[in-house]
Amino acid sequence: MANQGYVPLYEKFWLKRTIQRVVDTLILLLLFLFLIYRVSSINSFTFPWFLAFLCESWFTFTWIVILNTKWSPAVTKTHIDRLLQRVPELPRVDLFVTTADPILEPPIITMNTVLSLLALDYPSNKLACYVSDDGCSPHTYYALVEAFKFAKHWVAFCNKHNIQVRAPFRYFSDVAIAKSGDSLEFKQEWLQMKDMYDNLGRKIEEVSRKPIPFQLGGDLAIFSDAEQRNHPSIVKVISENKGDLSNELPHLIYISREKRPQYPHNYKAGAMNVLTRVSGLMSNAPFMLNVDCDMVVNNPKIVLHAMCILMDSKYGKEVAFVQCFQQFYDGIKDDPFGNQWVSSFEYIIRGMAGLQGPFYGGTNTFHRRNAIYGLYPDEIETGREGILADDILTQQFGSSNEFVKSAACALQGSRNYPEDISPSNFIEEAITVTNCAYEYGTYWGKEMGWLYGSISEDVPTGLNIQKKGWRSECCTPDPIAFTGCAPRGLLSTMVQQKRWGSGLTVVFFGKHSPILGILFGKIQFRAGLSYFWLTNWGLRGFFLVCYVAILAYCMITNISIFPKGLGLWIPITIFVIYNLHTLVEYLTIGLSVRHWWNNQRMCIMRTSTAWFIGFLSAMLKLSGISDTVFEITEKEPRTSNADGDNADSGRFTFDKSPVFVAGTTILLVHLTAMFIKFCGLQAAQNGNGCGLGEFICSTYLIVCYWPYLKGLFSRGKYGIPLSTICKSTLFALVFVHFCRSKVIN
Numbered sequence: 001m002a003n004q005g006y007v008p009l010y011e012k013f014w015l016k017r018t019i020q021r022v023v024d025t026l027i028l029l030l031l032f033l034f035l036i037y038r039v040s041s042i043n044s045f046t047f048p049w050f051l052a053f054l055c056e057s058w059f060t061f062t063w064i065v066i067l068n069t070k071w072s073p074a075v076t077k078t079h080i081d082r083l084l085q086r087v088p089e090l091p092r093v094d095l096f097v098t099t100a101d102p103i104l105e106p107p108i109i110t111m112n113t114v115l116s117l118l119a120l121d122y123p124s125n126k127l128a129c130y131v132s133d134d135g136c137s138p139h140t141y142y143a144l145v146e147a148f149k150f151a152k153h154w155v156a157f158c159n160k161h162n163i164q165v166r167a168p169f170r171y172f173s174d175v176a177i178a179k180s181g182d183s184l185e186f187k188q189e190w191l192q193m194k195d196m197y198d199n200l201g202r203k204i205e206e207v208s209r210k211p212i213p214f215q216l217g218g219d220l221a222i223f224s225d226a227e228q229r230n231h232p233s234i235v236k237v238i239s240e241n242k243g244d245l246s247n248e249l250p251h252l253i254y255i256s257r258e259k260r261p262q263y264p265h266n267y268k269a270g271a272m273n274v275l276t277r278v279s280g281l282m283s284n285a286p287f288m289l290n291v292d293c294d295m296v297v298n299n300p301k302i303v304l305h306a307m308c309i310l311m312d313s314k315y316g317k318e319v320a321f322v323q324c325f326q327q328f329y330d331g332i333k334d335d336p337f338g339n340q341w342v343s344s345f346e347y348i349i350r351g352m353a354g355l356q357g358p359f360y361g362g363t364n365t366f367h368r369r370n371a372i373y374g375l376y377p378d379e380i381e382t383g384r385e386g387i388l389a390d391d392i393l394t395q396q397f398g399s400s401n402e403f404v405k406s407a408a409c410a411l412q413g414s415r416n417y418p419e420d421i422s423p424s425n426f427i428e429e430a431i432t433v434t435n436c437a438y439e440y441g442t443y444w445g446k447e448m449g450w451l452y453g454s455i456s457e458d459v460p461t462g463l464n465i466q467k468k469g470w471r472s473e474c475c476t477p478d479p480i481a482f483t484g485c486a487p488r489g490l491l492s493t494m495v496q497q498k499r500w501g502s503g504l505t506v507v508f509f510g511k512h513s514p515i516l517g518i519l520f521g522k523i524q525f526r527a528g529l530s531y532f533w534l535t536n537w538g539l540r541g542f543f544l545v546c547y548v549a550i551l552a553y554c555m556i557t558n559i560s561i562f563p564k565g566l567g568l569w570i571p572i573t574i575f576v577i578y579n580l581h582t583l584v585e586y587l588t589i590g591l592s593v594r595h596w597w598n599n600q601r602m603c604i605m606r607t608s609t610a611w612f613i614g615f616l617s618a619m620l621k622l623s624g625i626s627d628t629v630f631e632i633t634e635k636e637p638r639t640s641n642a643d644g645d646n647a648d649s650g651r652f653t654f655d656k657s658p659v660f661v662a663g664t665t666i667l668l669v670h671l672t673a674m675f676i677k678f679c680g681l682q683a684a685q686n687g688n689g690c691g692l693g694e695f696i697c698s699t700y701l702i703v704c705y706w707p708y709l710k711g712l713f714s715r716g717k718y719g720i721p722l723s724t725i726c727k728s729t730l731f732a733l734v735f736v737h738f739c740r741s742k743v744i745n
């Protein structure tokens, strides 16, 4: 290859979005103008004025962060044909799936993910699939064994007929009846496959309905006294591709790491590190793909696409990971809960792709193994030399000699690793490296691997890698690479948002903050700044809630923080231009006006509730008062014919979560403020009575919170629970009382 000259396996194009930039700049200038106005027009210094100034400075800063991120969007184009021509031997890739709870994550979903991975269009002897089960569930194990039996037929079927969608439930729900143009043979096989798949589904379903499902004898005996949070390691090689044959299925391994109540297990990050070690022993592929249990492969050639980037002989060497977007197959029309992120992918993540690369999003990612092990990009040609002394490696990687040997190979470039290893030879060693105590005193989770300490482990893990100078790339082939379950309703969306709000705040204030990465690492300035878009979510919640409170305060006490007369036109213009601008952005990428509005109001709602609560819980964690927990998002399989509840699928549902207490309080406070204003109950004018500015803001807020208003008067799951209403009323009364007592004094 060396003497053939350089031919790029992938290309990168920067997009020009000039008009967008002009409007972005205009908004920025207006924001500055408003800040200047605010400072210059001060005649009496008041605390609300100061707070408003602080919040508005923050909003301006956020806008700068967004501009900076949006302004160099890039796309990549991969050339699979060149890869196949020029790379004589495709590299191995280890595939990781994590699952944690058989109730919230029904095994049939996980099995579809696994099946779609086993059916990848890539030499199967180069693949090994590892499933980590944090639920330690015999159901999941049983499902996996059964799914593997089915996989033999399924993969053959996919290959023979060149099926594109290789997650069976997606395939069978898309193609309802075999098309009439197809051959009789195909139709027969199609029906047979469908029958087999339905059978698999039934078996898994039947078993999962029983609490103690089946005789835990034989293979399953080991689960018999395992509790979810207290059990020994279980490692099972469900199947191995013994002859290293490209027409057999990939290796398939089940892992449930040891858990003991006295050891923190670090949630998903802990599971990922275990997967990394076990796979290091068993197959030690130079690249690893990690997906969540609900992210099925949608483009069977995705590994080839990603390899185009990672194997590119010039630019690929700087790339530590390749990130594919998280897209969803079951997103509700017009994104009522704002959890599909379509416009953020297009503008923000593509924007980051033009800087040092997208952040690591936790799933749909191809990693370079040695980058996970802490290698620097400049060591990639030569491999790490000199510091591979066994004792140092043992200290960093833990005490398993076998594993240390494999890690040394990986750090040197893994060229000299034996090809014909058999996973089942390493079961005992695998058990050792999955024990709770294995990581004690090592670098795992602290300096390398998936980092601990934040429940958004993905972002610091990615930052820690980019800090060493690595880049990352997006890979967005057509058809899209992976598709997953979007959180189905408002409840699971809020669980997820709260987790991110909290986890990201911890990252922002922690050791792996982008600021430190810029100052002391090799995060480029603009790339670091673009990370603020993400890591500031919690802080954004804090500032928005402050602003919302000031507005209510002004209405209640009859003072004004907005200028009057001509000066009021600045914020109004900002508001109008901003909304039109984002609307055009949405329409440009084919989204509807409804989608835009849903996202706008959801942005206000989640920032002032879920992110704010996340921020508070992060503060508690940072001050050592309480720890945060990874709450798993529920994944409901949506069957194609369950259309009965479609009309209601976008409706807001509520429960007793503090998120809804925050939201209801905000709504009640503003309703009261409006009431006070319109009934003339405000205090007498004391200088500058509250005016149009406050009124517009408050109205906008109430319009955004309309679903809550409806929730106040609805029943059942569509109504806000009484206890939440009581708590919120109490908070609202305290706030209003506080405001009014200020006036009297």
Ligand SMILES: O=c1ccn([C@@H]2O[C@H](COP(=O)(O)OP(=O)(O)O[C@H]3O[C@H](CO)[C@@H](O)[C@H](O)[C@H]3O)[C@@H](O)[C@H]2O)c(=O)[nH]1
Residues within 6 Å of the ligand: 098, 099, 100, 101, 105, 132, 134, 266, 267, 268, 271, 291, 292, 293, 294, 361, 362, 363, 455, 456, 457, 458, 496, 499, 500, 503, 630, 631, 632, 633, 634
């Ligand atoms: O103790 C745990 C908790 C979670 N998981 C797995 O982690 C994945 C992500 O969990 P999920 O509840 O689906 O979270 P999401 O909100 O959908 O996840 C997003 O956010 C997470 C960080 O907050 C990232 O890790 C994910 O990749 C990203 O998709 C799932 O496969 C889980 O099975 C574990 O393996 N062990």
Ligand SMILES: [Mn+2]
Residues within 6 Å of the ligand: 292, 294, 633
């Ligand atoms: Mn998920």
